[in-house]
Amino acid sequence: MLRPDGILETALYVADLDAAERFYGEVMGLDRIAKVEGRHVFFACGTGVLLLFRPDQTLQPSRNPTMPVPSHGATGPGHACFKATPVDMDAWRGHLEAAGVEIEADFRWPNGARSLYFRDPAGNSLEIAEPKLWGLE
Template structure:
């Protein structure tokens, strides 16, 4: 394994990392079957919960006040963490999740049937959610972009976008 560290080109002093795996003659296991969870970050978890349940209709799976709220989205889970809490080492040694977090807005894309996108647009507008963009990709798939209360970019898109 080769780990290379360098300073970012922007000159902001941030370190970047590039992982280059060592070549191996061992066969690689079967690739992962699907994305199980994705994470966004929001300091106001109550506002995030109100948005994801009230506007998008997702169900809460787990809530730990001041740390996270997780939502069921189809067969996956959307994790929304308070980055101030998850930047700290875990307090429970039985669950040694490494510290993590992000600065600035993230992005997640939620699959929506193409026939329902007009209804989603009307619903979002009626809920006072600004539509940032609504367009068709070169593949013909349509996407609608909005922001959650934390400023994360959310995309509602036809699944055929990536087929």
């Protein structure tokens, strides 16, 4: 059976691109790889890419005939989960709290994996979890 090798990109939708860029660059430590003012900002994240779009802009059809990406998007908060090693989970909690980010939940799943839940400035639900949450150690 043919199946994908993994998730290449994850998209979240934000109204304030500048606030999102600061949060994901400064708090989450991601490197910006692309930006179109007023439309999107993209970050490298491990072997994948985090796409942050203004939702009203992704509903507009592409005006570039060489890049006919269909309009797409979502409204309301989304969710993304970042992975971290078990030894880094306490450091992540301390780092987020020092940056003024409220931790909404910090718990262990029935399989022993730990998750931290918090929100970005746009209200998206973010999680940092140990890969064993999904058996991907």
